[in-house]
Structures are given as C-alpha cells and as structure tokens.
Amino acid sequence: MSGELRQYDKIIIGIDPGTNVMGYALLGVKDKSLGVLAMGVLRLNKFDDHYMRLHHIYERVAGLVEEFLPDEMAIEAPFFGKNVQSMLKLGRAQGVAIAAALSRQVPITEYEPRKIKMAITGNGAASKEQVAAMLQRLLALSPDDMPQFLDATDALAAALCHHYESQKPVKSHGSGSWKDFVAHHPDRLAR
Secondary structure, X not given: OHHHHOOOOEEEXXXXXXXXXXXXXXXXXXXXXXXXXXXXXXXXXXXXXXXXXXXXXXXXXXXXXXXHOOOEEEEEOOOOOOOHHHHHHHHHHHHHHHHHHHOOOOOEEEEOHHHHHHHHHOOOOOOHHHHHHHHHHHOOOOHHHOOOOHHHHHHHHHHHHHXXXXXXXXXXXXXXXXXXXXXXXXHHOXX
C-alpha cells in the first residue's frame, strides 16, 4: 500500500481524541486535490480500565502511522469543561495519541475545536452535523462514505483544517508584503 500512498505530496492524520470513542482520519494531498484515505473510530467504551483504553489508543495511532506514513498530525485540543476528571482523562488520551505519532517522528499541530469548525464551515459554533455535511460537500464524499460516528468526521475536519492552515502565506519578519512573499516562495504561485 505504501506505493499507492506516495502518489500524495503530503498525508495528514487527523485525530479527535476521546476516552469512549476516538476519531481518526487520513487525508492525502496531491497538488490541489484532496483524498480521504481512511476514516473511522476506535471504540474504547468496551474497556472498563482507563489504562487499557490508553494502551489501545497508543497501539491504534501507532498502527495508523505505520500503515499510512503520514507527514503531519493534526489533533483537536481538549476544550475546557466543568468536570475535572473528564478533562484529565481526555488530556491523557490526547497525550497518548501525540506520543504514538512522535515516537515515529510525525510533527504535531494542535487546533482548538472552534478553529477547526471555523475553517470548515465558517462558523466556530457549528454543530458536529454541520461540520460533517460541509466535509461531505468539500471532499465530494458519497453518503456511503460518511461514517456512523461523528468523531471520525471531526478527525477529518482537524486534518482538513491543518491543510488549510498550512496553505496560508507565512508572514516573515520583513515587511510582510505579497511582493516579499512571492520573491521568497516562487514555487507557491499558481500559474
């Protein structure tokens, strides 16, 4: 499969961390076209022991990295909730997923949920259903391609948000003009 994967210029793994259900998605980028390589969830609520859940998160993320050889990871940052124990467990789940990717030298970028929703729908308060519907339109996914769990589309949204963010011009320490950007990045121009 790795030969098929190298047709892409970049592969981004998106992760929506969770302690009951973790979403994952892999997005392939080739020039201006995008392809969904995989999308799904890891159902963790079948394990009573929190540490076994963490173990399965690590193993699954490491397995996805080995299988798809992503260039970068985009992961949703935990949002602040009122339940401290839930936040602690969610932070651990996120940390384990990050550690699995880092153990294979995959760079990580973390995004707040509102930023991801804003990048996909233009509305930082969009519902999970709105995000999924917009992803379906943006990536031309058939209804059969849409997963049952919205955690998977949340992971895909994180990967697509990262792609959009990486396409933005980087402001340099100089004047920051477009002229400077073009002079320093001629390969980024569409002709």
